[in-house]
Amino acid sequence: MSDNPIIAIDAMGGDYGPSETVRGAVLAARAGGVTILLVGDEAEVQHALEAEHPESLPIKVVPSEGVVIEGEHPARALRSKPNSSIAVTVGLVKQGMADGFISMGSTGASMAASVFLLGKFPGLERPTLGGPFNGLAPKTTIIDIGANVDCKPVQLLNFGALGASFQRSYLGFNNPRVGLLSVGSEEGKGNKLVQEAFALFKSSGLNFVGNVEGNEMFTDKADVIVCDGFVGNVLLKYTEGMAEAAARYLAKILGIDSPAVKAISSLALAEEHGAAPLFGVNGLALAGHGRAKGEGIAASVLLAKHALEVNLVGHMREDLAAAQEHAGVLLSDDGEVQA
């Protein structure tokens, strides 16, 4: 390993394929301080790379065969395509050839490959996904945003612990406030899942601020807001749709050049940020929006470097174990509650 971190990128992932992933890799490598491994169809990736005139940049191409596409069953697709770009990409991290990976392809495939090859944290049922996604609350982490749609109370606790760890080690918050998304502020308000999770959060050692209502996501009540992945994914996509619709609406009444149009359309952060870390796997894994372009991919490389510098994965594993011990939940390695 060189002194610079080595990041593997699934060059075949995302809606635009190698042309944008390779362009992003070149942008990132030009900025310096990183070595990049581009994984994909060798001829196709080399062709895209040459078009970018990479000359002596620290970028290598690692060949793979086939791609797991959005909509395929991730586990089945990985079994039938063991040399697919995502499998080879994650394999580089497992073998210690790379320090972390980025994929803009199927998030389900990134997650499945990470669990199979890198393994997940003890006491965690499944990995989770979270992060800020609304430009009006750009430092508020929402977790889970789609990885786990049917949840048990202890899963929400795990999301809270991992989200707080992310907020602390990655975003630099001192003592992040953690809230449970609900339909009323008092204890006892909410669906059964939230009501039961509330008790676990109270004894978790987390800086728990209670329930947070939908409007309170914009009033700085909590730094980390926990919900099941069904609710989180609906909110993430609702935010994207609302930002687009609001921009169209303002363009109609104020003219397309109005600064308000640009300001409002930038409120959906997901595409701009490129990728976000998968929480709960034993290695740095960043999964991104299929629509990310070169700039988003280059930005993701910076995020990956930062995550490695702060030892995000190590802190998350420790913080999850601490919250579970505090809350007195004994879990098997599959995340089943033992007592």
Added chain:
Amino acid sequence: MSDNPIIAIDAMGGDYGPSETVRGAVLAARAGGVTILLVGDEAEVQHALEAEHPESLPIKVVPSEGVVIEGEHPARALRSKPNSSIAVTVGLVKQGMADGFISMGSTGASMAASVFLLGKFPGLERPTLGGPFNGLAPKTTIIDIGANVDCKPVQLLNFGALGASFQRSYLGFNNPRVGLLSVGSEEGKGNKLVQEAFALFKSSGLNFVGNVEGNEMFTDKADVIVCDGFVGNVLLKYTEGMAEAAARYLAKILGIDSPAVKAISSLALAEEHGAAPLFGVNGLALAGHGRAKGEGIAASVLLAKHALEVNLVGHMREDLAAAQEHAGVLLSDDGEVQA
């Protein structure tokens, strides 16, 4: 009963109490075509009424004792305060002294009083609440928006049938498209609740368009979007919070007088509309936002008149029974599935 409809208003309900409810009643009565019964503390309501110089307007005051406030347990509060403003208001509908009622007080109390005194539709577990709430999709009904936070699949079917009936009879849609809010468009995507409800919807006779994702709430994919009341209430409040935060954000970068600020801050419809019908009770019941002012209350009176003209309640009862029969769900009067 006069030729004009008679609307009972809980004059004590809402954040501003009699001053705004009475002002709203006077505004509505001045517009004509309606008789209004104002229910509340007699002295207080008379005082507020005289300040509005109602002269010969068709407004009468009906005395009541006490108020059920937000946060009280609705059923318990109704038992301990049988002459509270909401109990007397709903009682007027039960006795045939009024054709419908409006309350800006505790929605839980309006619902409980309606169920106790008017009764609910056969085959319905609990009444539901729905309607458009986002100015960017002003004719898209979201149902349930907070009345039922833990749902069974058959409840989602009921919400869909009642929402479609509302869309048809109240909003004038010919063959409203009904969708299930989910995290992916294909059948099989979603949490267990949505997956099971999908099968019921397919055989419901409703114009079912499948799953609708969060962003598709702005792309005219469906006229009625069904979700459990936890998700719906989070979205409703998230929309309010986002509209307020977006307006503050635009005011900061463009100046408070920018037309964009006004346009964006008006996107949360709930306060403007005043009140929305409770779905599933045997009588016209409108529950509103506590923050509604006189104009919102007057607007609600117009909504109530329209609902009576189109026989909203009668159509809803028929349409619910038809969808349940189509889907082959046999239900007890408590909404329990029999087969």
